Amino acid sequence: MKPKVWEAIHQLQTKSREPVCAYVYDLDGIQKNVREMQQTMPSWARLFYAIKANPDPRVIESLLPLVDGFEVASIGELLKVREISDSIQILFGGPGKRESELEMAIQHNVTYIHVESLLELRRMIWLARDRIDPVKILLRINLRADTLPQTKITMGGRPTPFGLDEQLIGQAIAMIRNEGQGAVRLCGFHFHSLSNNLDAKLHAEMIELYLQKVAEWAARYDLEIEVINAGGGFGVSYNEAPEFDWPLFTSLIAQSDAIKRLAGMNLLFEPGRFIVADHGYYAAEVIDIKTSHQQQFAVLRGGTHHNRLPASWGHNHPFVIMPTDRWTYPFDRPEVRHGKVTIVGELCTPKDRLHTDAEVERLCVGDIVIFEKSGAYCWTISHHDFLGHPHPEFYYLTGGKEHAAIDDTVRSAVGQAADQC
Known part of the structure; x- marks a missing residue:
């Protein structure tokens, strides 16, 4: 895990009382990846970015000076590109x-x-x-x-x-x-x-x-x-x-x-995926840990309505745990030690799973689960408004700094502290 990503997510938790739920996109990492890809390409090869993997405008902007063009699969995607450039090459x-x-x-x-x-x-x-x-x-x-x-x-x-x-x-x-x-x-x-x-x-x-x-x-x-x-x-x-x-x-x-x-x-x-997947992170705070029929579950503020890729592809998504000391209650803090835990989301459906039977040394309520390789086909293909939960926040790392871009539907949910990020 890159230190700047870790630090950005840590700052999110310290600046808001609401549980962390955010995407962090490392735009510097995306650009570095593309430059390295182009260094080994033959002179007669050209590199385009398929924006279906992640059509975030900030991602498109970061790639604009580096790629030969963009591939789109709808007029909606085409217009996203044309809003940023009226001349860049487009494959439709x-x-x-x-x-x-x-x-x-x-x-x-x-x-x-x-x-x-x-x-x-x-x-x-x-x-x-x-x-x-x-x-x-x-x-x-x-x-x-x-x-x-x-x-x-x-x-x-x-x-x-x-x-x-x-x-x-x-x-x-x-x-x-x-x-x-x-x-x-x-x-x-x-x-x-x-x-x-x-x-x-x-x-x-x-x-x-x-x-x-x-x-x-x-x-x-x-x-x-x-x-x-x-x-x-x-x-x-x-x-x-x-x-x-x-x-x-x-x-x-x-x-x-x-x-x-x-x-x-x-x-x-x-x-598409190969350019951006490794440079996106989905961070979601653990809001409950429970045991049911001898199986332990960690419930996140978030889930497959934000990151549907693991459910869609049927895989366990890779993650790391960010331990935190967020706990203000006078009673014991639930945790899992040296055991297996299934990581699920906040939706009322048993299909809202991101990782089944993950082996963890320790996971506590208030810790943050950071799903790596979440830069492609994670947010874009998800059913964002199912059950009406707030959207995650979005942060972009560039030049060693993070810049928040919070959707209006999120502001009322995350409060004034998020406005300061």
């Missing part, structure tokens, strides 16, 4: 784009639109039929290869709502040439076949497969390939499994044989 994907979304994507100068079906392609051609400059598109392809690495979420190589099946490429290209002349320009292809893959060697093999396929299609259909978007899917380990080895991965793709057949092409990556 997603399997269910409405006509109004496609129109707005064109209006907001999206760099590439990922086309995911023949109907979407025909609709795109129709909407762009009167434009002076053609809309630049990438065809998202669902490969039929059975050699893709298998992870918890597989998004290609099998039936899926994402992209065009490989055998439809010829039909799509014919449609572009026969109906889409002057309306759209095919600039390349998009692939995103898996999520949260931890094996760098297998990931590099998958990228090589992408490059080989595109080189074959370029020769077969006489295509000029501007870009290949190889998606994200770089894994983050939430247990003892080894982390994804980014330097190994980039060294392997730099040795690609297929890239030589695609001279002048740029390879795009659009990670």
Whole structure:
């Protein structure tokens, strides 16, 4: 645990009588991570950030000067980016784009639109039929290869709502040439076949497969390939499994044989989780400890309505305990010593669990449980308003200092002390 994160969370508890419930995002850490990633990337590779992982404006702002652009999956996400920059490159994907979304994507100068079906392609051609400059598109392809690495979420190589099946490429290209002349320009292809893959060697093999396929299609259909978007899917380990080895991965793709057949092409990556996950922390204070049927439970001020990732993925989320001396009552302070405890939230549902049977040396009411690796898909995918509990506070670490950004719905709950943070 970084000392500045620890100190920021400690200050939260000392400045308010309310139990701590907060996200802390280390913007310095995010920027450092991106700089290190880019140091090992080949010159023909480009780094985009998939904001679905964490669309917090402060996170987007911190990445703006470092990444080549952003990947969005809705007009809502697109507008978040355009509020911060009207010129940064944007990739627009997603399997269910409405006509109004496609129109707005064109209006907001999206760099590439990922086309995911023949109907979407025909609709795109129709909407762009009167434009002076053609809309630049990438065809998202669902490969039929059975050699893709298998992870918890597989998004290609099998039936899926994402992209065009490989055998439809010829039909799509014919449609572009026969109906889409002057309306759209095919600039390349998009692939995103898996999520949260931890094996760098297998990931590099998958990228090589992408490059080989595109080189074959370029020769077969006489295509000029501007870009290949190889998606994200770089894994983050939430247990003892080894982390994804980014330097190994980039060294392997730099040795690609297929890239030589695609001279002048740029390879795009659009990670989200891999950029931000390790630099976010969810801190929640223990408000009760109880025993039920010989099992011990620690109840937090917070839970899966703030951090749904462990419930969604079915894992025990990694955490550390911040011991505190917060206890003002004349009776004994409940605790767990040298035992197992299940960490749950404040919701009235048995599914509100963040870690089952955690081994702890000591955990007391008033201590703070800090869930590490909470920078991606934690707050964003959560059911924030279930039961009407107050939202957590949000803090951002940058330049060695923390800056609070408290939502109006939180202010009445945390009181004047929080306003001073």
